[in-house]
Amino acid sequence: MTHADALPVTPEPNEDRPKFLTPAYEDEIRAKLTSSWKENSGLWGWLTSTNHKSIAKRYIITAIVFFILGGLEAGMMRLQLSRPENRFIGPDLYNQIFTMHGSTMMFLFAVPVMEGVGLWLVPIMIGTRNVAFPRLNALGYWMYLFGGVLLYVAFFANTGPDAGWFAYVPLAGPEYTPGKRMDIWAQMITFTEIAALIGAVELITTILKQRAPGMSLNRMPLFVWAELITSFMIIFALPAIVVSSTMLATDRLIDTHFFNPAEGGDALLWQHLFWFFGHPEVYIIFIPALGMVSSVVEAFTQRRIFGYPAMILSMVSTAFLGFSLWVHHMFATPLPQLGQSFFTAASSAISIPSGIQIFCWIATIWSGRPRFTTSFMFVIGFFFLFIIGGLSGVMIASVPYDLQVHDTFFIVAHFHYVLLGGAVFPLWAGFYLWFPKVTGRLLNERAGKWNFWLFFIGMNVTFFPMHILGLMGMPRRVYTYLPEMGWGPLNSLVSVGAVFIVASVCVFIGNVIYSLKNGAPAGDNPWNAPTLEWATTSPPPSYNHLFIPVVEGRDPLWDAPPEELSVVTGLRTDRHEGLVTSIMDAIPEHRYEFKKETILPLLLAVFGGGSIIIAIFTPWGVTVGAIFSAIILTCWFWPTISPDHDTPPDHEEGRRRLVGEAT
């Protein structure tokens, strides 16, 4: 096909004709890009932005706000459980709080923050100017924001969901949770999950089609691999929750009978659908964290990660296995024996790819020269905690064992070790690693060490005793317990641990606020890290890279001679233009125009969200919303082009651009 003729890339410098760009030419391009990529200022600019960095920053900040809210909920639960028969909060509020805690942490914090970090970093890491569909990206954020905010508005209006984040039917069904509580949950979850799906579509398309020339799949940074694999998991896992929460919503609103045993429905259908999403969800949170660990280890040992293909294969096999584990959440339900053994084996098998990755990191550390920065400390903490969670995970893969500890505090301990140790610790490590790139300033290291130690100690004091509580027979999701049960002392200890965690998060917030203003200036590459995001300024300009880089190895900034970068020229600078390359080898295929900023995504999210809320009260909400959405989408897709839309860039300007020709 003529459109995709491979354009030869010549990575080897031609000695006869040095092709270094002149500073004057670079300045000219910088000026042009700055003006054409300038974002609108003020509130309007904020509402209409489609730059991936602005959107991603909002994702991350919003997710952290939800993390804090979810943490406050956890704090209230710990206060309530700190002693037996406590009367701090009653069952009604407690059930809302633990449902909100789970829903917040899973739907509103963990997945969005991992996607947010990906949406910020991936385009810069792979050397492109924006994500593939900037408007859709903005829509995703607004849907996530409205979904989350509406859930919290309902919660503060005492209409918070109270049937658990897993919303088991029939408890979550029309008969046992009348009122609007679970309606709002079902609708908002669908909403935020659609946002996550949009993020996944963005990331996959961007990663597959917009990598810098030369960045073949086998040169992609491990973090980008992690985001790619995660996004594919999202694509296949999240439809399950969209389908099941739609079934729940229609069961509640228009009397369908999907989960009503009296009319042939089945309570277990919900569990199958929910966990078909719910288990991969854990890996959707965890795999990007693995990518972050790789980036951090690479930067702070100054070594490329050992066993790159093994790392990728491990992540891919984790993703595949992740889809065959959902039944291990249902061992206490009636299931055939053979199936149970299969799920035991599959669940334990996850330990193999996880183990291989851990061994490769340890080998990398062994061969390198570690620098014990806060970021690296968090990764060491990750090893200490995640391995505990992983081992208890293998234990509960056993059916007979799980039947004893399932739905007890042992499980609470297990998955907090996995999710906090395995995902939040790497996230923090990533935060300390990339904060200078995002803001131009380093986070304070001393506060960082406090942040680390307080969290590390608090985490163990809080969650380790929960293992023992579970074995002592304490079930999950209880708002209180009797003094005779003997769980009081350990619960008090656990609650004390939570204080450490709160203190650590406060230190972190303080550190961020302090460092935004007073942090040491970072420079382009403060850690001497190898990936492309460190090739541009900190913070990066709105167009990311002045010129799209050309990649010659797995570690672009380590492979090239110092202070030298191979680049692409010839992209138009008068509009938002990027380069599309081939899927496998990243050979340039064609130039591509990114859509510009617009208010339409916000409007669509407002009408979509509004109609879904109205639909809780009358089915007409769907109809009205559909009509408005169709109108907005028409405007969205309607061509808005300049007269010169298909003209190639001005080649004359190239005359002045090379040192060899200019002199």
Added chain:
Amino acid sequence: MRRREVVDVGVLGDHAFSHHAPIWWGNLLMIFIEGAAFALMAASYYYIRRNFDTWPPPRTLLPDLGVSSVNLVLLIVSVLPMWYAARLAFLHEAPERVAKWLMVIVAVGIVSIILRVFELRGLHTRYDSNAYGSITWMLLVTHLAHLIAASIETFLIGLVMLTGPVEKKHYTDATVMAVYWYFVVGSWIAIWAIVFVSARFI
């Protein structure tokens, strides 16, 4: 930092077709998402089947094969004009010609949507009768939503092609639209086979 020019991409075009185009990927991923949703609904259909002694449930007639099969044939046949429209777009033919064939698809879409109303009637059950009614309605209505969305989208692309200003990338849009239409047709073949045919044998 010194920058070395190694490739000048100014000579490249600014749109492409098939898997070279980002929008083609975006569309494919949407198809994956929706396909996964359909697959889960189909699995739910057979899961719910296990709770009934007879299928369809007692006092429920088998779903009518007539209208649904007409719709099936109509949709399968519509692949041809869609393919032709995509072919014209691929060859950058006059936008009016592409638009004309796209409008044929819109017409097919409208007829198919009308037929769907009769199909729903031909299920001889209601979404609130029992779980069988719920899942069959869900399959048909979800597919109906796809039909409506695809028809509107096709209409819009056709309209742009007619009124302009037409960019080259609209040709890409037309070919991508065709892929989506094939998905709508393909998913109907599957749903028809599940709801209208397999119900007779399980």
Added chain:
Amino acid sequence: MMAARARVGFIRSWRLSHYLLVMAAATACSGFQSVLDPKGPRAEAVSKLHWTLVSVATVVYVVVISFLIYALWHASHRPLPVEDHPHRETRDQADTMKRGVIIAAAITVIVMISFVFASVSTGSTLARLGGTKPLRIDVVGHQWWWEVKYDDPDPHNQFETANEIHVPVGRPVLIKMTSQDVIHSFWAPNLSGKKDLIPGHETITWFRADTAGIYRGQCAEFCGHQHAKMAFFIVAEPRLKFESWVQQQRGEAQKPTDSLQQTGERVFLTGPCSMCHTVAGTGAGSKFGPDLTHVASRLTIGAGTLPNSTGNLAGWILDPQSIKPGVKMPPTKLDPQSLQALLAYLENLK
């Protein structure tokens, strides 16, 4: 009458102290609702598995973390040779690393397979443990209490109780379960792992108590407001004691023995109580709440919420919502005389 009251009071306080004694003993040792204090073959097998898994996991953890610490120490202290590439391992290093990772991965596979083997063999042990001629009991889950029905081929010998399952020591017990409303989970960790009670499904579990004692169990699947206070007791007794308990439970309710109790029966039958509760042999036959035919013989009220004492019972009848907020039982307005009478009547339902 005074004597009767005093006797009832004595029995109450005896039962209360017995209950507290059990609780105290439980708290002192590892627990009467504990995975680690098995009292039957099923829990025992899992307890063994637990210690196996914990030991192996501890060893694995210590080894991996030691390697990590060694790697950190080694990397921080090794001299950097001049020819060392700043970002790549040397050939020698690469060989060591490759070997290390492969060996570690192989060990992981072996450990993982042995985990699965331990699990599956425990599973098949559990499957083989079933015994002949089990005692058959039906359990129905309700928000938030347990309906317990003792099966018998002769319908006259069937009887119902709530939140308390008496079993003979050493005889297997087969429990057939379902739920009336939402999903619950039946779990008495000293005897066996849990099994869900699912509306529209019938599930089965079994256990055997090898030591006499009182074992507490609790709902393990979140079931709404009072999930926290949905407990039950398994009372494992020697066979003779169990048989006499069965004989007692099969009978109809005790007839009132004095005028106060007769007044109490009237209060029960004409007041709101009979709208939800059954007392066999009287007109009260509603199945909405627990069967009260032999309520006085039970250890606790409110599904393990309170010890079964006169004062607690009075508090429960007057205002259950403050004790177990959200419980389906409404508060009952009674004048002091009626309450005294009702309590006397209920105390007599042994």
